[in-house]
Amino acid sequence: MAQRLQIRKATMVDIPRIINLLHQVNMVHHQLRPDLFKPHTTKYNDKELAAMMETEQQPIFVFDDGTVSGYVFCQIQEVRDDLLLQDRKTLYIDDLCVDETARGKHIGRQLFDYVREYALTIGCHAITLNVWEGNDTALRFYQNIGMQVQKTSMELKLNELHIKTK
DSSP states (O other), X not given: OOOOOEEEEOOGGGHHHHHHHHHHHHHHHHHHOTTTOOSSOOSSOHHHHHHHHTOTTSOEEEEEXXXXXXEEEEEEEEEOSOSSSOOEEEEEEEEEXXXXXXTTSSHHHHHHHHHHHHHHHTTXXXXXXXXXXXXXXXXXXXXXXXXXXXXXXXXXXXXXXXXXXX
């Protein structure tokens, strides 16, 4: 009998597998920006993941095909009665990962589509996320599903500037 594929909210049982996937994401970022990201670590630990799973403001969804082959970490962000900004509810994708051995099977697209439907059902105006410069695969993926640049974050590496001006 074929295993039923499903996207569901993560549970405590999923934490070890999510930690493994977080290591994969970290190494992508470390290879891209070793000046920022330490190797062989994770963005969250077991305790932080457990706390996130307890709140409705930070849902984590997993793609379960007999094992957790991908996840998406979400944060519900709301602006209310701000002096400058319009009232707005946004779903921020903090992290989306598909296991490196399962890529190319449209799991990322399925996770994103699921989150889009979820965001609509809870009244969000938009979905936002960040992509590191140089992560061209992720950038193309998000562009192909219709995302557009909202703002650009820039940096000036002072160490490199100092070396170039000497």
